[in-house]
Amino acid sequence: MSWVDGQPAEGLPIHDRALAYGDGLFETIKVLAGCPELLDRHLQRLEHGCRRLAIPCDINGVGSQLIAFSAELGEGVAKLIVSRGEGKRGYAPPVPCMPRTVLTGSSLPNYPKAHAEQGVRLYPCTTRLAEQPILAGLKHLNRLEQVLARAEWQDPVYAEGLMRDTSGRVIEGVFSNLFIVELGRLMTPSLERCGVAGVMREEVLDRARIAGVPTQVGDLSLGQLYRADEVFVCNSLYGIWPVRQLDASVWPVGPVTRKLQSLVADLSSNT
Amino acid sequence: MSWVDGQPAEGLPIHDRALAYGDGLFETIKVLAGCPELLDRHLQRLEHGCRRLAIPCDINGVGSQLIAFSAELGEGVAKLIVSRGEGKRGYAPPVPCMPRTVLTGSSLPNYPKAHAEQGVRLYPCTTRLAEQPILAGLKHLNRLEQVLARAEWQDPVYAEGLMRDTSGRVIEGVFSNLFIVELGRLMTPSLERCGVAGVMREEVLDRARIAGVPTQVGDLSLGQLYRADEVFVCNSLYGIWPVRQLDASVWPVGPVTRKLQSLVADLSSNT
Numbered sequence: 001m002s003w004v005d006g007q008p009a010e011g012l013p014i015h016d017r018a019l020a021y022g023d024g025l026f027e028t029i030k031v032l033a034g035c036p037e038l039l040d041r042h043l044q045r046l047e048h049g050c051r052r053l054a055i056p057c058d059i060n061g062v063g064s065q066l067i068a069f070s071a072e073l074g075e076g077v078a079k080l081i082v083s084r085g086e087g088k089r090g091y092a093p094p095v096p097c098m099p100r101t102v103l104t105g106s107s108l109p110n111y112p113k114a115h116a117e118q119g120v121r122l123y124p125c126t127t128r129l130a131e132q133p134i135l136a137g138l139k140h141l142n143r144l145e146q147v148l149a150r151a152e153w154q155d156p157v158y159a160e161g162l163m164r165d166t167s168g169r170v171i172e173g174v175f176s177n178l179f180i181v182e183l184g185r186l187m188t189p190s191l192e193r194c195g196v197a198g199v200m201r202e203e204v205l206d207r208a209r210i211a212g213v214p215t216q217v218g219d220l221s222l223g224q225l226y227r228a229d230e231v232f233v234c235n236s237l238y239g240i241w242p243v244r245q246l247d248a249s250v251w252p253v254g255p256v257t258r259k260l261q262s263l264v265a266d267l268s269s270n271t
Numbered sequence: 272m273s274w275v276d277g278q279p280a281e282g283l284p285i286h287d288r289a290l291a292y293g294d295g296l297f298e299t300i301k302v303l304a305g306c307p308e309l310l311d312r313h314l315q316r317l318e319h320g321c322r323r324l325a326i327p328c329d330i331n332g333v334g335s336q337l338i339a340f341s342a343e344l345g346e347g348v349a350k351l352i353v354s355r356g357e358g359k360r361g362y363a364p365p366v367p368c369m370p371r372t373v374l375t376g377s378s379l380p381n382y383p384k385a386h387a388e389q390g391v392r393l394y395p396c397t398t399r400l401a402e403q404p405i406l407a408g409l410k411h412l413n414r415l416e417q418v419l420a421r422a423e424w425q426d427p428v429y430a431e432g433l434m435r436d437t438s439g440r441v442i443e444g445v446f447s448n449l450f451i452v453e454l455g456r457l458m459t460p461s462l463e464r465c466g467v468a469g470v471m472r473e474e475v476l477d478r479a480r481i482a483g484v485p486t487q488v489g490d491l492s493l494g495q496l497y498r499a500d501e502v503f504v505c506n507s508l509y510g511i512w513p514v515r516q517l518d519a520s521v522w523p524v525g526p527v528t529r530k531l532q533s534l535v536a537d538l539s540s541n542t
Contacts, residue, residue: 020297081291142414147355
């Protein structure tokens, strides 16, 4: 199932700048019972990204399309792309600019239940994230770093990969954000230089604050990660997976991780 | 005029990874009298890029498509995209991988003759190039940095923009490579950390060597650029434009630039 600008379509017009330059943004949204989960967070992030890339997106119109699409999809994953639209040859943004919306649906991923229950092992990716503050945090369509990182391992013993930046800081998973717990405090890497600011990361930070768990966003070294009391990864599709192992470090599934898992288990009431 | 996998088509299948992730490469090729200029260099660069991204591209098949497309286009610009092809949701490269070829044609750009004759002024872009050695040099589809840089100016007094890396080194133009001449030696920035290794850059380096002009590839500071005897930019569509001004620095159109302009004026005999 796929729509372009609200109409069923199997193809994207060939002069779209999403194809030419990756000139756009995307959201990956869990759809249950015809409703997009974390809808407001997804639309807020998209709006923020469009503002930073100067894409004049009608966010309400996009939201309406997403809601209608989700109703028809029923259950699954809605992938929403907003591109800068049609352009002539050359990098200069088109005038006038008519952003385009693409929606594609797929079934929910079939992750083993053990990932959430017993935790996962992370692959230590050698592909590093470049430091680019003007794009950091955005879920834009320039994702070759993630493609190359994900291609580093095939062994299903690794459910996710750990990505560091070119200076060696720990940033995130290939398709997840990362948190550690140290001395009862929840900590996640700053995404001011690179990385994707996931909606589940925001949800986890907010739920933790409400639950009285101290939180911190800052730089995270590999040594600090190794010494953490608990480690977990999260995204909007699977929620939270405890991390059991990375390299020679092994962690138990700890109480803060379990508590946050239960807090984000049912998001439908708050979206 | 546009082809997908050798067939006329107006749309790209919506699950193509070029749209999802910018997971592919491109070439921008000048076509004259039905023939692609610098054909071998374009195909060699594409093949090299596919190897680095592990896209199993049939380069001979792509070359045949490009030649047939150019014959039909006659005169203009052929844009050739090779994507990793169709994929399911998620970053993992599809197995099997069936790369896709997209060709679009447009008319030759209508640049003022004065650009080549009297030289151009460069806009000093504030958008910096991130340092990412695994992608450096490649003409891949992740081009948001160029989009943001090109959006910085509208005044046609600037024909190109100067891009530096996040450490401040001078790297290239937004859609060109850059050279300086100092003390009779031709110098162009190293593209080991970022930048696009243009086919005209290679052509200029080769022609200079054959003509006995000493060449060097290395790091270039802004101060060194300001103090250069001659400056020019180049790409495969317009050839060579002398640079007349950047910030407060003004350069004459020098003898080495003029000599190289004449050497690349007719490329049809050597491609």
